[in-house]
Amino acid sequence: MQAAESTRRGLFSADGVRRGVRATIPMGVSVATYGVVFGMLARQTGLTFPENILMNVFVLAGAAQTVVLDSWAYPLPIASIVLTTLLINLRLLLLGAAAQPWLRELPARKVYPMLHIMVDEGWAIAMNARARGERDIGFFLGCNLAVVIAWMPAMAAGHLLGGELGDPAAIGLDFAFTVVFAAMLFGGYRGRFDLLPWAAAAVAALIGWRLLPGTWYVLIGGLAGFGAGFWRGKPTANTSYESDGVP
Amino acid sequence: MTIHPTALLAIALMAIVTYLTRAGGYWLLGRFTLSPRLEAGLSYLPGSVFIALVIPATIEEGPAGAIAIAVTAIVICRTNNLLLTLIAGIGTIYVARQLIG
Numbered sequence: 001m002q003a004a005e006s007t008r009r010g011l012f013s014a015d016g017v018r019r020g021v022r023a024t025i026p027m028g029v030s031v032a033t034y035g036v037v038f039g040m041l042a043r044q045t046g047l048t049f050p051e052n053i054l055m056n057v058f059v060l061a062g063a064a065q066t067v068v069l070d071s072w073a074y075p076l077p078i079a080s081i082v083l084t085t086l087l088i089n090l091r092l093l094l095l096g097a098a099a100q101p102w103l104r105e106l107p108a109r110k111v112y113p114m115l116h117i118m119v120d121e122g123w124a125i126a127m128n129a130r131a132r133g134e135r136d137i138g139f140f141l142g143c144n145l146a147v148v149i150a151w152m153p154a155m156a157a158g159h160l161l162g163g164e165l166g167d168p169a170a171i172g173l174d175f176a177f178t179v180v181f182a183a184m185l186f187g188g189y190r191g192r193f194d195l196l197p198w199a200a201a202a203v204a205a206l207i208g209w210r211l212l213p214g215t216w217y218v219l220i221g222g223l224a225g226f227g228a229g230f231w232r233g234k235p236t237a238n239t240s241y242e243s244d245g246v247p
Numbered sequence: 248m249t250i251h252p253t254a255l256l257a258i259a260l261m262a263i264v265t266y267l268t269r270a271g272g273y274w275l276l277g278r279f280t281l282s283p284r285l286e287a288g289l290s291y292l293p294g295s296v297f298i299a300l301v302i303p304a305t306i307e308e309g310p311a312g313a314i315a316i317a318v319t320a321i322v323i324c325r326t327n328n329l330l331l332t333l334i335a336g337i338g339t340i341y342v343a344r345q346l347i348g
Contacts, residue, residue, distance in 0.1 A: 033330040051254045058262035063293055067300060068261065076253045078260065086264040090292050096272030097281055103273065115269045172341035175312065178304040179319050179336035183329060185297035186320040197291040198298055205299035218299045225295020230288030 012106055012137045020122075020142020021149075023129065027121050028150035035151045038062055039158020041176060045069045052159050056152060060117065063184060064088040070177050071215045080215050087222045095123045099140065102130055106137050114141055122147040196232060201225035311343035 042052045047069070059065060064085045071077055071084075095118055103111050122144030129139060205221030212220075275281070305312040319336035326332065 030329055037329075037333060047254070048249055048251070050250050051258065054250070054255070055258045055261070058258060059265050061261075061265050064261070064265065067296060068257075070300065074251070074253070076257050078253065078257050081257050082260045082264055084296070085261045086268070088293055088296050089265045089268040090289055092265070092268040093272035093275070094281070094286060094289055096269055096274075097276040098272075100273050100276040104277065111273065112270055115273055116266060118269050172337045172344065175304075175308060175315065175340040176333070176337055178301055178308070178312070179315065179333055179340070181297040181300045182316045182319045183323045183332045183336065185294055185301060187323045187327065187329070187332075188294055188297075189324070194291075194294065198294060201291075201295035201298045202302050205302055208299075209303040217303065218296055221299025222292055222296040225291040225298070226288045229291035230284050233284045233287055 011135055012110070012141075014138065016136030016138025017142035017145065019136070020126065020129075020139040020144075021146040022142075023139075024122060024125050024143045024146035027125060028146055031121060031147050031150040032154035034062060035154030036158035037176070037180065038066060039155040039160075040162035040173075041066065041069055041180075042155075043159045043162040044173065045072045047072065047159075049156075049159055053156065056155055059085070060119065060148070060151075061085070061089050061092075062119075062151070066177070066180060067218070077214060080219070083219055084215070084222075087219060092118070095120065098127060099123065102140065103137060114144075117141075117144045117148050119144055119147045193232075197225045197228035200228035308340075309347070311340060311347045314343050315340040 039052065042055075042065075043049075047055070055065060067084055067088055068081050071080060096115060099118070103114070106114075122140075126134070126140040126143040129143075201221040201224050204224030205217045208217030208220035272281075301316065305316050308315075315336050318339040319332055322335040323329070323332040
């Protein structure tokens with residue numbers, strides 16, 4: 001990779017963006033699928049179309065948004081919504097940290113706006129390509145851009161068409177959230193070392209669910225899993241996103 | 248087709264904390280290194296939150312819920328296809344409710 005040395009000032013090309021978008025198209029199919037489901041769930045929950053669009057443009061974090069929908073009832077439990085969002089998105093700290101040695105070649109005024117659209121799937125594809133020698137930061141942008149391009153119209157379509165389904169409970173859709181979360185949970189299983197933190201999260205959540213009002217058990221479960229992972233320490237570090245359904 | 252003021256507030260706060268996590272890791276690594284322990288702990292946050300959501304909801308639903316979640320787990324692990332998994336999971340809860348009640 002000696003040749004790439006000449007790009008130390010930060011190679012950032014339109015061609016890189018195009019290649020990043022192209023590399024992410026297969027992933028875009030599953031992103032769009034989840035986008036449709038999210039749009040439907042958001043509508044079923046009672047988000048208006050403009051609210052849903054605002055949330056997706058400015059928050060743009062599917063997992064956290066889905067979890068928050070679960071407790072989206074007026075009066076909105078704002079503290080719990082914001083804390084839950086923070087807790088689920090703390091993992092994005094890792095993504096930004098891992099990409100830092102690459103992105104820092106670009107001026108801060110370009111990097112910080114770009115970080116807003118950094119999403120798990122796009123990040124994973126870009127970082128895999130970098131491990132194989134990709135240096136163009138445009139590629140990083142293209143991967144994340146492709147995910148957003150796949151997500152937005154799918155989500156909007158899901159919201160607009162979701163009303164045609166009728167009563168959600170009659171076709172089992174009231175249980176859809178739980179199914180989505182279970183799919184994300186088991187889909188993210190990395191190996192046996194996951195079991196201890198998962199068990200800690202489960203036990204803590206159950207205790208919180210029995211003893212506390214509202215949805216605080218979600219935060220307690222999340223913190224217990226974090227604590228167990230922290231206490232056990234190293235073995236899992238860095239394997240987290242590399243093997244996550246990425247081509 | 249309106250925007251509720253509290254919804255706007257919630258979305259704005261969600262947007263702020265989310266952007267802080269996106270920019271924060273990049274910013275921090277320019278100054279400090281994350282310890283492997285902290286990294287390991289952070290990597291468990293999403294999964295732990297999912298567990299915390301799934302288990303009480305499944306208990307509340309009863310046996311039909313447990314069957315649907317088992318089917319969901321099997322299908323996602325075998326196929327890694329989200330759409331197929333959702334159809335299987337939601338289809339199972341629909342059928343199991345008719346059969347078990």
